[in-house]
Amino acid sequence: MFHWLEKNPFFFAVVVFLTIAFAGIVEILPSFAQQSRPVIGTKPYTTLELAGRHVYIKNSCNGCHSQLVRPFKSETDRYGDYSLSGEYAYDRPFLWGSKRTGPDLWRVGNYRTTDWHENHMKDPIAVVPGSIMPAYPWMYTNIADIDTAFAEQLTVAQFFSVPYNKPVPMKDGSTVIVKMGKSVADAHSLALAEAKLIVADMKDQDVKDAVANGQIPEIVAIIAYMNSLK
Amino acid sequence: MNKLYLWGIIIIASMLGFTYISVIRSKGGLNGDIINILTIVGAVALVIITVLVVIKYVRQMQTDTADGELVDQTWDGIGEYRNELPFGWAISFLLTIIWGMWYFTVGYPVNAYSQIGEYNEDVVVHNNKFEKDFNEKMANFSETQKAEYMINMGESVYLAECKICHGLTADGIDGKSTDLNEWGSAKAIVDVINNGSKGLGYPLGEMPAGTASGADALDIAIYVKNGLSGETGSEAFAVSCASCHGADGKGMGGMSPDLTTYDMPAFTVDVLNRGKKGAIGEMPAFNRLNDKQKEAVGAYINSLSE
Known part of the structure; x- marks a missing residue:
């Protein structure tokens, strides 16, 4: 066969290409796969958190806020540990951003809380004097789209094997199971149960009433998402 | 006189002539500037050397015959001279192997850049500086100054x-x-x-x-x-x-x-x-x-x- 290849330059070139390509795949793919494997302690987004992520994208929060802590002392002092690529395993798409008009939000769940977000999204300047962030009053009335969030969960669970309803290892050695509904109605009730926990820490009566009536305003979803960023 | 030399002289003469017209005769000219003069001298030297070298090798192609000792084997009727590896090459080859081993085992792993490594060094430096400054201040302060500082x-x-x-x-x-x-x-x-x-x-x-x-x-x-x-x-x-x-x-x-x-x-x-x-x-x-x-x-x- 090699003799034949030597006489046929075109096929020789093809075989050379295939050999080098194979070597490249063997070298690159395993380390790539290793890097993108979820870091221990990274868990998939719940239905409500995903809905909040959609609100985040819809309002272009990523236009001003990054989600990537770089390994510099000045950044880790302010935002917490630097990011690892495996932490973005369940982010589709990741929202690294390219410009920080506002602060980084990748670990905002570690140092801001439900009630803070509630006050801040309603009137940023009341909480942070001099802030240039606009208020997002419509989030308190718009209803979050749980159906789309559930559709995304179904899709990623099926096509990317995101481990919903399966034990996910955490840093302390325990495991956590992130539930995904079996039907749309099921997904709604799961999201509502989650929303009730968040609303317990909120003060806005309209939002509390909406959740009590089975509606989930966008603010609850985005707070769930913010709190999940740790 | 070979035709080749004639061509060489014609090319040199024409290029020198072209240089003369385009530089020395043109407005400003060399302007008495040492850099300009050196540049022209260099250009002239380059032209002459290039032409002579080309003539040498073309002559060699025309007249040279091979000499030396052929190896016993032929490849489809094509023979090859026995060429010993020059001593300098052999030394460089060995040194390259030794350097390669050093680089593979020590040179790269020890000196490789790592962003996380730099971060860790940065943190250590910063923490030490904080510790040092703090302890120095505390050692020199009175109790009220300490409280005020805190x-x-x-x-x-x-x-x-x-x-x-x-x-x-x-x-x-x-x-x-x-x-x-x-x-x-x-x-x-x-x-x-x-x-x-x-x-x-x-x-x-x-x-x-x-x-x-x-x-x-x-x-x-x-x-x-x-x-x-x-x-x-x-x-x-x-x-x-x-x-x-x-x-x-x-x-x-x-x-x-x-x-x-x-x-x-x-x-x-x-x-x-x-x-x-x-x-x-x-x-x-x-x-x-x-x-x-x-x-x-x-x-x-x-x-x-x-």
Whole structure:
């Protein structure tokens, strides 16, 4: 066969290409796969958190806020540990951003809380004097789209094997199971149960009433998402 | 005279002529500038050398015959001369192998750049500098200067980490969080007795609201504020508080908060370490502050209520 290849330059070139390509795949793919494997302690987004992520994208929060802590002392002092690529395993798409008009939000769940977000999204300047962030009053009335969030969960669970309803290892050695509904109605009730926990820490009566009536305003979803960023 | 030399002379002459017309005869010319003259000399030399070298090799192709010793084997009728490896090449080859081994085992792994490595070095340098500066200052300061320094440091940490919830003036931004101007005073203790305390994560769990009320609560507050001494409130404390905090208020060996450290920085440090889910909202733990910073924040907050 090699003799034949030597006489046929075109096929020789093809075989050379295939050999080098194979070597490249063997070298690159395993380390790539290793890097993108979820870091221990990274868990998939719940239905409500995903809905909040959609609100985040819809309002272009990523236009001003990054989600990537770089390994510099000045950044880790302010935002917490630097990011690892495996932490973005369940982010589709990741929202690294390219410009920080506002602060980084990748670990905002570690140092801001439900009630803070509630006050801040309603009137940023009341909480942070001099802030240039606009208020997002419509989030308190718009209803979050749980159906789309559930559709995304179904899709990623099926096509990317995101481990919903399966034990996910955490840093302390325990495991956590992130539930995904079996039907749309099921997904709604799961999201509502989650929303009730968040609303317990909120003060806005309209939002509390909406959740009590089975509606989930966008603010609850985005707070769930913010709190999940740790 | 070979035709080749003739061509060589023609090419040299024409290029020199072209150079003469385009540079020396043109406006400005060499201008007496040494750099210009050197450039032209170089150009002329290059032209002549190039032409001579080309002539040499073309001549060699025309007339040369091969010599040397052929190897025994032929490849499809094509022979090859026996060529010994030059000594210099052999040495360089060996040195390359040795260098390769060094680079593979030591050179690359030891000197490789790593972003995380640089970060770690940066953190170590920064922490050492902080430690050194701090210890130096503390060694030279008097007691009042020390206290002042801690309060100033606490203020700057407060402005970076705490003001986002507790506000620039530490008033809790209109009840959005705890008013730290009162924290450490007797009034704050009455508030805690009335509202309870949640989320510090002590083994004995959460403190319920209303363990004492009215005058009792105020007496207890004064008693705790005075470092658990004096007559006022000692009885009420024994009734309402001692079951969890212990008769001496020390928290029964870590089962509940140690009240003897109230209005000392240590009390604030405890909250910073554990986080808190108060009656208003949730406060995260601030483990990214170092011990000195936490103590400084405690000193600053206590200075607010004095």
